[in-house]
Amino acid sequence: xxxxxxxxxxxxxxxxxxxxxxxxxxxxxxxxxxxxxxxxxxxxxxxxxxxxxxxxxxxxxxxxxxxxxxxxxxxxxxxxxxxxxxxxxxxxxxx
Numbered sequence: 001x002x003x004x005x006x007x008x009x010x011x012x013x014x015x016x017x018x019x020x021x022x023x024x025x026x027x028x029x030x031x032x033x034x035x036x037x038x039x040x041x042x043x044x045x046x047x048x049x050x051x052x053x054x055x056x057x058x059x060x061x062x063x064x065x066x067x068x069x070x071x072x073x074x075x076x077x078x079x080x081x082x083x084x085x086x087x088x089x090x091x092x093x094x095x
Contacts, residue, residue: 001031002060003040006070015073016048026050026076028069028083030060050076054083062086 006028017024027049029040041051054062063069068082
């Protein structure tokens with residue numbers, strides 16, 4: 001299970017918004033267990049965030065450092081676009 005790894009701790013209380021807010025931040029998660037995704041989705045919602053699942057743990061790299069969704073304050077739609085556009089290999093790794 002991967003959750004909370006792509007934001008600063010201060011953002012947990014500093015960027016939360018009620019459900020339905022147009023700029024509500026989305027947080028990503030990944031897990032090989034659907035029940036874990038469901039649990040984190042409920043937790044994120046209680047804390048004031050929407051959820052974007054990137055799928056299994058094998059796809060969790062999409063939420064890591066140097067990827068478009070990492071520490072970015074994005075809505076669910078924006079985060080889906082960011083994780084979809086993430087490159088597996090970082091530019092400095094390709095050199």
